[in-house]
């Protein structure tokens with residue numbers, strides 16, 4: 185009997201190499217806040233209360249009231265509710281869409297130093313950071329809770345982490361009328377619905393002068409604002425910007441807003457649309 189052949193020893197299994205998995209951004213955690221939260225709440229409560237009052241006063245047997253004052257009251261209630269709804273939709277959806285349109289209209293190299301003036305919870309600066317490679321986006325704000333719900337710097341970091349750009353951003357406390365940055369520090373300055381928060385013309389003018397001061401000689405500015413855009417356009421022209429454009433009304437924002445883009449020196453012009 186020939187000796188039984190012994191099976192060859194199995195080769196030791198190669199140790200499994202673990203490939204790091206890049207986690208996708210968790211967009212469900214994103215929250216850029218509600219603009220003018222007290223006004224939205226007041227309009228919603230007022231509208232609801234007025235319509236309830238109209239309902240209670242509609243008369244016996246469900247007959248609808250026909251007197252002119254009560255009809256006007258009912259319209260007023262519906263208008264309040266409509267305004268509250270439009271403002272809520274603008275903050276939660278319209279503003280994000282307009283942000284992306286505005287940033288897409290600018291040309292990006294990826295190495296820009298970007299400033300978001302009155303950044304709130306980081307809407308513009310995080311949108312810009314997503315377009316950067318070696319550049320950095322900085323947000324500056326005084327964090328007024330009357331202007332934006334849950335407005336504080338930690339909310340920017342939460343949103344930046346959710347978008348996966350926390351390594352490309354920075355946040356600073358500071359007033360836009362006296363920006364805490366050296367002259368000519370930024371390639372791009374962005375702002376949305378922040379200059380409108382300043383009640384005096386002189387303060388808004390000072391903020392525009394500050395934006396101009398911190399911008400590099402070939403830098404670009406893009407502002408999304410509901411009011412004062414004609415004056416900003418004129419101020420940039422007066423400051424020697426070569427290319428200044430003001431868009432038509434952007435109706436995804438309520439109240440409707442316009443975009444002003446301005447390029448200094450020989451920078452590629454941005455398109456305000």
Ligand SMILES: C[S@@+](CC[C@H](N)C(=O)[O-])C[C@H]1O[C@@H](n2cnc3c(N)ncnc32)[C@H](O)[C@@H]1O
Nearest residue numbers: 302303304325326327328331359360376378381
């Ligand atoms: C309506 S919120 C808009 C926030 C953000 N840009 C956005 O679009 O989501 C206005 C922001 O301007 C900020 N702000 C108001 N006055 C300011 C000032 N003097 N300097 C810097 N930021 C200011 C408020 O704190 C608030 O975050």
